[in-house]
Amino acid sequence: MDFKGLASGVFNLFLPADCKICGQVLEPLNFSYICENCWDRVKWLRMPHCSRCGKPFPASLASREVPSLLCAECRQNLSPFKKIFAPTLYEGVMKEAIHLLKYRRKKGIMKRLEKILKVYFFQTDLPFSKFDLVVPIPLHRKKLKERGFNQAELLARVIATHFGLKLVKNNLKRVKATKSQTSLSKKQRIENIKGAFQFRNKDKFRAKKILLVDDVYTTGTTVREAARVLKKAKVREAYVFTLARAS
DSSP states (O other), rough: OOOHHHHHHHHHHHHHHHTTTTTTTTTTTSSSSSSSSHHHHHOOOOOOOOTTTOOOOOGGGGGGGTTTTOOOOHSSSSSSSOOOOOOOOHHHHHHHHHHHHHHHHOOTHHHHHHHHHHHHHHHHHGGGGOOOEEEEOOOOOHHHHHHHSOOHHHHHHHHHHHHHHHEEOOSSOOOOOOOSSSSSHHHHHHHHHOOOOOOEHHHEETTTTTEEEEEEEOOHHHHHHHHHHHHTTSEEEEEEEEEEEOO
């Protein structure tokens, strides 16, 4: 008996038949809702980019040695975090994948996102082993109940497990039920997120080197506000990891 073929048939009864992006028939046992051809089109964040916030620069700068070049915004404003780490660009397939995860609750996508993160970990010289805590950007309790999971926590768990770090998910809390940032201007985002975060116990963060984790960095208002609150808790340093960086 062809057990492998039988298993594939059984699994396919419970899996979507077509890729959620291009409509192509999914490969057997593909739990990610997205075909391999589409995953291969994910765009990685490459140099040159801002050494603090990761904002991509024109390709014409690629031939120059600019490891510490800052974008205009980072030059003008002091940041509550030291640096962000982002493996991919928030566009195309990655943008669609994140939307499927967050808004259509397709958690099977995390299997492939975990592979992408691990490729990034192995190919990049990261200082993650030096962090004391990994802290996901929290959802408000109403949003968490509605969605059923916090995508930032799923990503933070992958990082913490891979590097053997402590995951702290309940000490930074979201106390304000903010509107979705997606359709807001930068000014509106800043006002929307102001006062959204608080910490429960300052001593858990005091003098710690912390990696904040979120899914997407667009204008940076969310992670900046969270990092600002961590500064009030007297953290030693705050860094940021996001799965994708808007260009």
